[in-house]
Amino acid sequence: MFSIQTKNLKKHFDGVYAVDDLSIKIETGQITSIIGPNGSGKTTLINTLSGLLEIDGGLVVIEESEKLSKITPHEIPSFGITRTFQNIHLFEQMTILDNILVVLTDRQVFRAIFETHQTFHLKIAEEVLTRVGLWEKRGQLAVNLSYGQRKLLEIARALAMDAKIYLLDEPFAGLFPEMVKIISGIIKELKQESKTVILIEHDMGLIRELSDYVFVLDSGKLLAEGKPSEVLAKREVIEAYLGE
Amino acid sequence: MNIIPQIVANSLIAGSIYALIALGFNLVYGATRFVNMVPGALAAIGGYTVFFLFNRLGLNIYFSVIAGVVVAGFFGYLSDRLVFRKLRSHKASNLVSFVASLGIFTMLQALISILFTSQFQSVLSVTENPKTYQILGATFTWVQGLIFITSIAAFVSLALILKKTSFGKAVRAVSDDEEVSKIIGINTNRLISWIFFIGSCLIGLSGIFIGFDIGINPTMGLFIILEGATASIIGGIGNVYGGFLGAFLLGFVENFGILKIPGEWKPAIAFGLLILFLIFKPEGIMNKKK
Amino acid sequence: MSKTVKIVIWLVVIVIVIAIGASLSKKGSNPDTGTGPIKIGFIGPLTGDTAGIGENVRAAVEVARDEINAAGGVNKRQVEVIFEDGQCDPKAAANAGNKLVSVDKVVAIIGGLCSSETLAVAPIAEQAKVPLISDASTNPKITDAGDYIFRFVPSDLFQGKFDAEYIMNTMKKSKVGILYCLSDWCTGIKDVFKQNFASSGTVVDEEGYQQDARDLRSQITKIKAAKPDVIYFLGYSEASIVGLKQLQELGVKTPIFGGDAWDDVKIAEGAGKAANGAMFSVTASSKYPQSFIDAMTVKKADKELNNYSGRGYDILKVLADIIGRVGVDSTKIKDELYKVKDYQGIGDTYTLDAKGDLATANYSVKKFQDSKIVLVQ
Numbered sequence: 044m045f046s047i048q049t050k051n052l053k054k055h056f057d058g059v060y061a062v063d064d065l066s067i068k069i070e071t072g073q074i075t076s077i078i079g080p081n082g083s084g085k086t087t088l089i090n091t092l093s094g095l096l097e098i099d100g101g102l103v104v105i106e107e108s109e110k111l112s113k114i115t116p117h118e119i120p121s122f123g124i125t126r127t128f129q130n131i132h133l134f135e136q137m138t139i140l141d142n143i144l145v146v147l148t149d150r151q152v153f154r155a156i157f158e159t160h161q162t163f164h165l166k167i168a169e170e171v172l173t174r175v176g177l178w179e180k181r182g183q184l185a186v187n188l189s190y191g192q193r194k195l196l197e198i199a200r201a202l203a204m205d206a207k208i209y210l211l212d213e214p215f216a217g218l219f220p221e222m223v224k225i226i227s228g229i230i231k232e233l234k235q236e237s238k239t240v241i242l243i244e245h246d247m248g249l250i251r252e253l254s255d256y257v258f259v260l261d262s263g264k265l266l267a268e269g270k271p272s273e274v275l276a277k278r279e280v281i282e283a284y285l286g287e
Numbered sequence: 288m289n290i291i292p293q294i295v296a297n298s299l300i301a302g303s304i305y306a307l308i309a310l311g312f313n314l315v316y317g318a319t320r321f322v323n324m325v326p327g328a329l330a331a332i333g334g335y336t337v338f339f340l341f342n343r344l345g346l347n348i349y350f351s352v353i354a355g356v357v358v359a360g361f362f363g364y365l366s367d368r369l370v371f372r373k374l375r376s377h378k379a380s381n382l383v384s385f386v387a388s389l390g391i392f393t394m395l396q397a398l399i400s401i402l403f404t405s406q407f408q409s410v411l412s413v414t415e416n417p418k419t420y421q422i423l424g425a426t427f428t429w430v431q432g433l434i435f436i437t438s439i440a441a442f443v444s445l446a447l448i449l450k451k452t453s454f455g456k457a458v459r460a461v462s463d464d465e466e467v468s469k470i471i472g473i474n475t476n477r478l479i480s481w482i483f484f485i486g487s488c489l490i491g492l493s494g495i496f497i498g499f500d501i502g503i504n505p506t507m508g509l510f511i512i513l514e515g516a517t518a519s520i521i522g523g524i525g526n527v528y529g530g531f532l533g534a535f536l537l538g539f540v541e542n543f544g545i546l547k548i549p550g551e552w553k554p555a556i557a558f559g560l561l562i563l564f565l566i567f568k569p570e571g572i573m574n575k576k577k
Numbered sequence: 578m579s580k581t582v583k584i585v586i587w588l589v590v591i592v593i594v595i596a597i598g599a600s601l602s603k604k605g606s607n608p609d610t611g612t613g614p615i616k617i618g619f620i621g622p623l624t625g626d627t628a629g630i631g632e633n634v635r636a637a638v639e640v641a642r643d644e645i646n647a648a649g650g651v652n653k654r655q656v657e658v659i660f661e662d663g664q665c666d667p668k669a670a671a672n673a674g675n676k677l678v679s680v681d682k683v684v685a686i687i688g689g690l691c692s693s694e695t696l697a698v699a700p701i702a703e704q705a706k707v708p709l710i711s712d713a714s715t716n717p718k719i720t721d722a723g724d725y726i727f728r729f730v731p732s733d734l735f736q737g738k739f740d741a742e743y744i745m746n747t748m749k750k751s752k753v754g755i756l757y758c759l760s761d762w763c764t765g766i767k768d769v770f771k772q773n774f775a776s777s778g779t780v781v782d783e784e785g786y787q788q789d790a791r792d793l794r795s796q797i798t799k800i801k802a803a804k805p806d807v808i809y810f811l812g813y814s815e816a817s818i819v820g821l822k823q824l825q826e827l828g829v830k831t832p833i834f835g836g837d838a839w840d841d842v843k844i845a846e847g848a849g850k851a852a853n854g855a856m857f858s859v860t861a862s863s864k865y866p867q868s869f870i871d872a873m874t875v876k877k878a879d880k881e882l883n884n885y886s887g888r889g890y891d892i893l894k895v896l897a898d899i900i901g902r903v904g905v906d907s908t909k910i911k912d913e914l915y916k917v918k919d920y921q922g923i924g925d926t927y928t929l930d931a932k933g934d935l936a937t938a939n940y941s942v943k944k945f946q947d948s949k950i951v952l953v954q
Contacts, residue, residue: 119472
């Protein structure tokens with residue numbers, strides 16, 4: 044089954060197509076990497092899939108049942124989708140713990156005014172933060188964390204969403220090897236839990252190590268697709284990267 | 288006779304009113320990040336609703352006050368629903384939103400002038416001598432005492448809600464980063480509408496209190512915005528605790544300031560303080576430098 | 578930007594240009610040609626602070642106009658009065674003055690009421706050589722405001738002196754705390770008052786406040802602390818209502834004395850019990866004739882009769898009389914105004930001096946009691 048499928052998806056900015064007639068299928072329960080030179084449309088694709096940018100043409104199909112030509116960002120959790128950001132977006136003035144707790148709240152406003160966090164919310168937060176190793180630091184403000192800790196917090200937030208589909212935009216960028224290990228471990232665990240992970244990544248080693256499938260984008264179009272070893276050996280792919 | 292206790296009392300009363308304004312103002316600013324002029328008109332709307340129901344129609348005062356608060360909150364909600372939400376979705380700049388708010392403010396004020404004339408009106412009856420109390424050498428009326436207690440209560444409630452409840456966390460999240468809030472499933476538009484409603488209720492209440500204490504006229508909104516914005520900026524704009532602090536600081540500086548300076552300079556003191564802060568500590572007392 | 582937005586912007590620009598063009602090309606009236614109605618202007622506060630007084634004077638002027646016209650007008654021409662709102666504000670008054678002089682081309686103007694209005698319009702009237710006759714402005718500066726500037730109400734040189742003498746000699750108080758607004762009228766009287774009070778009393782404190790301020794508590798607190806035995810409180814209606822209430826709130830039991838702007842029923846009703854016992858000076862007025870009171874009752878203006886309404890009425894009657902004799906030439910009207918001597922109007926008996934001021938003045942004292950105004954002496 045396909046978690047996400049795009050059919051002739053288009054997104055343009057002032058006439059320039061950042062995503063140009065893209066049709067791809069992402070298999071459930073696999074780790075799929077989206078790669079390509081800078082400006083090939085990877086982040087735009089993620090932004091469109093998560094509703095932060097409007098779809099200008101084509102469709103997005105979620106789990107082969109929801110056919111969408113318009114995605115509202117605050118509805119994506121109901122489709123089981125969550126994402127992280129290339130530039131890391133956290134709630135800076137809130138503590139690590141609060142960054143997680145806010146995910147677990149009641150979305151109905153009236154109930155939320157009277158709801159304070161119950162123990163089971165804290166349990167979930169503890170689980171998730173322990174998984175990324177931030178539980179001891181839970182009282183610190185997000186703005187005071189180191190770069191690596193911030194990336195881990197974003198992953199933790201995504202985990203707290205308990206989503207089915209994870210869109211991760213360059214989760215390893217700028218990290219020390221120890222951190223890389225932690226995160227790639229988490230991604231593998233997600234696969235074992237039958238979650239779907241979509242990765243934007245540049246590091247060829249990680250791509251080979253983690254991905255089950257790879258899509259290569261260039262100038263908004265699909266250049267190549269397939270298993271990592273095949274795709275990365277293709278001449279067009281190499282040229283696209285070298286020519287950037 | 289020592290006039291210090293009286294000046295302290297005057298400061299606390301002024302600070303209480305400014306605090307209500309700042310609370311409402313900061314709540315909305317935190318979520319929307321632009322200087323909004325509409326609260327000025329909302330305070331007048333609150334005051335005039337009570338005037339209309341209580342003075343003109345003779346309805347029960349408690350009912351009138353609650354109605355005034357709700358009406359002000361409702362108009363605030365409308366302004367978001369009809370205007371500011373659309374501007375947000377078109378990613379309008381802060382300047383555009385400010386200008387739009389100025390337009391709405393002017394329109395509402397003009398509406399009030401047409402309906403009620405631009406005359407200054409007293410809200411409470413003058414045939415009764417107001418009950419006054421004396422504490423430590425300071426005299427104040429029961430209305431002023433009520434204002435003080437209410438603003439403390441409002442602040443405490445708001446602080447508790449923001450800190451302890453899910454709703455409060457969601458509000459802080461939206462103020463912090465609207466995009467991420469959406470991603471984690473918060474319907475930010477709906478939440479912001481609620482924030483507008485609650486903030487506007489607080490500001491409507493401040494207008495009602497001013498009406499009780501002094502009186503109302505259609506242009507009272509400008510004064511309210513200036514004092515409220517000054518209190519918020521001094522305390523740290525967008526910061527609920529800061530606004531509260533800034534409000535009382537403003538009240539004290541204004542009232543103690545005129546001990547030495549002639550009384551007509553009172554408004555200038557507020558502005559002087561504002562300018563000082565803008566130059567030396569623009570992020571305010573409670574906010575950290577970005 | 579999108580096409581629709583561009584079109585909308587262009588439409589707005591076109592509308593604005595047309596509107597500006599239309600207002601620029603608006604033809605003013607022709608100067609008085611000897612036929613048609615005689616146009617006289619009026620400037621006074623019809624909205625805002627002191628509108629109560631302003632509206633009442635307006636009604637009185639209308640009564641005078643109706644009487645004149647019913648009797649056949651002046652030189653067989655009807656009298657038309659063009660009323661403009663000065664708002665007790667210099668800017669609004671100046672605009673009104675400009676309009677009356679340049680657009681309506683009036684032959685004389687009754688007004689301003691507030692001193693700030695008159696002082697703002699004076700240079701405009703002087704330059705256009707249009708006589709300006711005030712019914713209520715008492716600031717001493719108006720005396721030298723111009724050759725074409727007159728008033729049918731005494732300068733505060735008289736009132737400040739009267740108040741000081743009354744407080745010192747009749748009330749027998751010697752320590753005064755002054756609470757005054759920062760307008761021409763308030764500061765004018767205050768200065769004259771201080772000069773006269775210095776002879777046998779002391780000013781223990783003086784606090785100013787903006788004319789539109791509504792919170793006088795800080796000032797009152799300071800005055801209270803200076804322990805005066807009388808408080809001289811100068812202000813217009815809205816600030817006075819608030820001030821009187823706040824004086825009571827802050828437990829001030831000292832006797833209070835005010836100026837002639839307090840001759841407004843709105844203050845008595847607005848301040849209620851808080852005003853009980855507060856006294857103030859007003860220019861002494863003759864009792865208004867019953868016919869005038871009846872005519873004002875018809876206009877529903879009888880409840881708020883004040884000292885200036887009669888003067889407004891008298892000014893129009895004097896102007897009608899002068900125009901009847903010398904015609905509509907403004908300079909001739911001006912010359913005749915200087916000759917007014919012992920004219921017995923309904924508000925006062927008028928004699929103008931060489932500067933266009935009243936030569937003498939009489940004052941009475943009134944006080945607030947139970948939401949009403951009563952005469953003390």
